[in-house]
Amino acid sequence: EVKLVESGGGLVQPGGSLRLSCVASGFTFGDYAIGWFRQAPGKEREGVSAIKRSDYSTWYADSVKGRFTISNDNVRNTVSLQMNNLKPEDTAVYYCAAFRPHGSLRGYDSTWHKYSEFTGQGTLVTVSS
Numbered sequence: 001e002v003k004l005v006e007s008g009g010g011l012v013q014p015g016g017s018l019r020l021s022c023v024a025s026g027f028t029f030g031d032y033a034i035g036w037f038r039q040a041p042g043k044e045r046e047g048v049s050a051i052k053r054s055d056y057s058t059w060y061a062d063s064v065k066g067r068f069t070i071s072n073d074n075v076r077n078t079v080s081l082q083m084n085n086l087k088p089e090d091t092a093v094y095y096c097a098a099f100r101p102h103g104s105l106r107g108y109d110s111t112w113h114k115y116s117e118f119t120g121q122g123t124l125v126t127v128s129s
Helices: none
Strands: 003-007 010-012 018-025 033-039 046-052 058-060 068-073 078-083 092-099 123-127
Touching: 003 092, 018 033, 018 092, 018 123, 033 068, 033 078, 046 068, 046 078, 046 092, 058 068
Parallel strands: 010 123
Antiparallel strands: 003 018, 018 078, 033 046, 033 092, 046 058, 068 078, 092 123
């Protein structure tokens, strides 16, 4: 059974930090990239960040560059998203997703999530004072 289980969401003040984790199981990881996309109320889904498990190459949305860092632990089958300097506009449900990229992640934009083969249940991040 394929599982992507997210954790780490919560309520944080603007400027604060959170770390999201996604534990993957039930599929062959080497061919996949795993990333995070988010959906805020009344807005479309937006890719946030992704990492290719085979070469650790990464992709970030412009809105989070310099603030978010994605990392991959192949031993624990865990992908983490360290989110610093959070802003109210980062408030959303964050989903972990796995997809098989064709070539470099540089060829993708914030809609990469539409290629997802597996998606977690989501975790809510609320940035508010």
